[in-house]
Amino acid sequence: MLLPQAKDIKLNGNVSNSKMGLGKSIKMYLTIFVATTCVYMVLYQYHMSRQPLATNEVIKHTDKSSSSASSFIASYLWSPMSSINATAMGQGEGQGQAQMQLHVSNATELSSSPSASIVESAMSFLSTVSLPLSLSSPSSSDAKTNITTTTTTTAAAAAVTTTTTATTTTPTTTTTEKLLRTTRTTSHAHNSMGSAGGVAHKTRSTFIAVSEPPPLYIITPTYRRPEQLAELTRLGYTLKHVLNLLWLVIEDANRTNPLVAHTLDRIGVPYEYLVAPMPEQYKLTKRAKPRGVSNRNRGLDYLRANATEGVLYFADDDNTYDINIFEQMRYTKKVSMWPVGLVTKTGVSSPIIRNGKLEGYYDGWIGGRKYPVDMAGFAVSVKFLHERPHAKMPFKPGYEEDGFLRSLSPLDNAEIELLADECREILTWHTQTKKNPAALALNVTRYGNTNLAFIEKLLVRP
């Protein structure tokens, strides 16, 4: 639009009438040309926004404000922040909030309708489909292959993963309810995605329904200290990549801490937050303490009362986990083991395998243990735990793993499943965070009326 005007000014200054006419014509043609281009661009944008959801868009989490309902919902669900935003959405995203509520209520109706079970079983497959995606996403080339070959279905499944975690974080909810709700929300995602894009629907209908993968129960002991929320945040977001998981966060305390509950809520992984204080006699000792033992035994009690199948794993809050190990341990029949990277001179704690057979254990300290393994290096099936009703962890520093594994006897060495490529890979690390002093109290005279007064309340002090 600027161009004709500029020409006009130049022509008006020093030329004849005929040239003026020519100038006007040029101006008119240019105006028409520019206007037509603008109209085409607007139409093209509109056309693109009506296109069915492209998987890549979702994975990259683009364009949340797109006018396309399907792409909006998918990107919304895919967002790790969605669980927070679902309850705290501002004015600007009011439309999105309305859509979410609408679809959630649809889901409830769906699960109670006659066809609900069909949709649910179909969706349980979709949950399974999302596994390779979540597993391979860290290695970009593999992830790309998955995305392109499974097209929109994968996107839907990815969305399901997030939805599941976003809606099942109430500490009071029982395990069964959580797992049920997982399926229900799953149907919702299927429904909304299916109705939004015709192509996606066609692709999905060719799949066969299979059941969900076995549940994983992650028992995490934790305790009050300045690093606590940081540790839980890091572990929580690792677990967020894992499907069909219940996180049992058990604090060595007499009561729960709202700051911990708040952190768990925000992460959005299905969890139970329990307490199990260390017995006084151990707290008072000047010698090594049996750290996290009462917490883990509380976790075992919880599983005996609430779980029937799946696999349990003790994940300390300060360790580091490659999510691949979760998908491997999920199918443990009795007990599975694998190497654990150490931050000591020994470097690793691992079963020793020769000719495919468990020959012994490698660790910096054997200490007469039958099972000199690290807490992060084994998983146990819930069914097997039920068959060993007296199995528990002893309050014996250094012998916690050994004592627990011994209490699972009879257990033949040949029954121990060797994971992580027959113990040739390190997928878990026994990391340690430097201990830090408590933060000083805030200078209220100086900062009393600032945001720091709020932040001060978010710090965990021993």
Ligand code: UDP
């Ligand atoms: N822990 C606990 N109470 C304590 C000390 C530790 O519940 O008094 C928990 C801690 O959060 C961790 C586990 O027990 O999940 C193991 O403790 P820590 O990491 O201190 O032991 P390390 O790894 O150094 O052997």
Ligand code: MN
């Ligand atoms: Mn530790």
